[in-house]
Amino acid sequence: MSGEGRSVRSYRPGEWFAIVGERAVxxxxxxxxxxxxxxxxxxDGGAGFDVTLDALISGGLRDLPAFVLVSTGEGETRVVIRGPARAEFRVGGESVRLEGxxxxxWVERSLADVDRMSIVLRPEDPLADEPPTYTVDGGLFRISRLDETPAHEGPDELSEVPAYEAEFPLDENDPLGIDLIPGFGYDDDADEPAAPVRSPEPPSWTPAPVGPPPPPPPIPPPPPPIDSGHAPLEPADETDHDGLTITGAWHPPAGEPAxxxxxxxxxxxxxxxGDVVDVDRAIVIGRAPETRRFDDGEQPRLxxxxxxxxxxxxxxxxxxxGTGADLGxxxxxxxxxxxxxxxxQPGLGPEELAPGVAVQLMPGALIxxxxGVTIQVMAP
Structure with missing residues (x-):
């Protein structure tokens, strides 16, 4: 917005595409x-109003029935609206409404000192006047309404005394606001200075000298070897008589995953x-997802x-x-x-996924x- 303070953007999900950048929307x-x-x-690369507008209408207006372009900077907000969208701005306490x-x-205006902005894409929608539900910093979204408001609403007039001084007055004798414990600290009414702190005197006795440590106990001799001259024991199981059985560590049965x-x-x-999901395993997304299509050992998140x-x-x-070439x-x-x-994908045109074919996702991709449901892929 036009103000110098930081602003917050928020939106309601819908069908229109919103490309939100640092200098333009x-x-x-x-x-x-x-x-x-x-x-x-x-x-996303930081293009301003003129560059974005040239790219937007480079193919002519015949095939572009509707759009909204808003750019902020240098104390001025520039807006262009075409089609059914409606935009409302608060400028100096007054409301300015533009309808494409x-x-x-199209309708084009330049406004100075804009405090608030609200863009409604379908004014006939019964939920058009409902407040936004999600905040957004930047990216690509499907929306029905976009708002921009100041991050912090301040009072019209500031008190001459800072709030922290008005609520917690400081004592001149106690600038830190800490109550002194009797007998400790400073006292303006004290007639005599406090007695100096005496250093501890050395002890009058001398500790006895410490002798060398006692020698360690002798190492006991090793136990005598076990006599192996007796006859071998018979195997407990008569069926295991081939002498080829090897005893070792336990291993899981074949086919059982570790x-x-x-x-x-x-x-x-x-x-x-509004959901945020980390991709640390398989994520199955849908209207009512099920796991019946997956192996018994697979435990996807629904x-x-x-x-x-x-x-x-x-x-x-x-x-x-991903695995193999898609690992990581x-x-x-x-x-x-x-x-x-x-x-x-960022820098690429839209593509429809072929069923059953895995496609690598780049950070910033949109599914x-x-x-009106979209999924933005972000770095973890």
Whole structure:
């Protein structure tokens, strides 16, 4: 925002794509998924208003029915709105509302000293006026509303006396605010100085000299060898008579997996509903995930996500630590979902995952499950 203080961004999950960068925010409708990857790399790299706007409209406005672009810096907030979105700003205690539907091309304004900002993508939504539910620092999200507010709301007028002095007045004789124990510390009313502290005198006796330590006890002689001249014992089991049985340490039966070591997360999943999951084992995500597709020895973590329109399959996608060439990273696999899984890697275009094919995930990647649910892949 235009103010010098730090601000906090928050959002409500929805269908529109929001690319949140340090200097600019771009919001696109669900139909513009193909533009998201290129703009994400630009905005995440710190591009400002002019550069982002040129890239946004480089293909013309005919195929871009709606968008929102907001840029802040140098005490000024610049905004461009096209389509059904609505933006509200608080400037100097007054409210400024901009609606993209009021113009055939777009609505553009420059505002100074903006205190608050609220962007609603679907004003006709009954939940449009509901406050945001999740905070965001930067990244790629699916939203229905985006707000930006000051991090700390201060009073209109500051008291001349600092709060800590007004609530806890300091005593001139006790600047640290510590009550003195009688008999200790300083006393302004004392007539005579305190007696000096005497150093301890050396003892009048002399300790007796200490002799050398006693010698260690002698080492006992080793026990005599065991007489092995007796006849060997008969085996307890008459069936084991071949003399080839070898006694050794116990080993687990063949086919039984050894106990796994403590797993280290290779990635962190930030789901748009607010859940954060570390990828330290297989993670199965869906509307009602089940483990029936996995081996008995596999113990994946089940993560349930909302799907009000049932666009997300019950067992939709799996994210697990990679092996072999993918060791140290996370991989995603579509589990034969009905509507598919879309992956957007940083610097690459969107791709739909082929069922059963694992794809390595880069930090910053976005997994779109549909129904407004997205998963952002972060470093652990």
């Amino acid at each position: 771009v919001i696109l409708p669900p139909t513009e998924k193909s533009r998201v990857a290129a703009l994400w790399e630009l905005v 539907s009021n113009a055939t091309t 106990a796994p070591d403590s797993a280290v997360p290779v990635a962190r999943l930030v789901i748009s509903n 993560v349930t996500v909302p799907s009000p329109h049932l666009e997300i399959s019950s067992t939709h996608v799996e994210v697990r630590p 990273t996370a991989v995603a696999t579509d589990l034969g979902s009905t509507n598919g899984t879309v992956l957007v 779109d499950l549909g129904d």
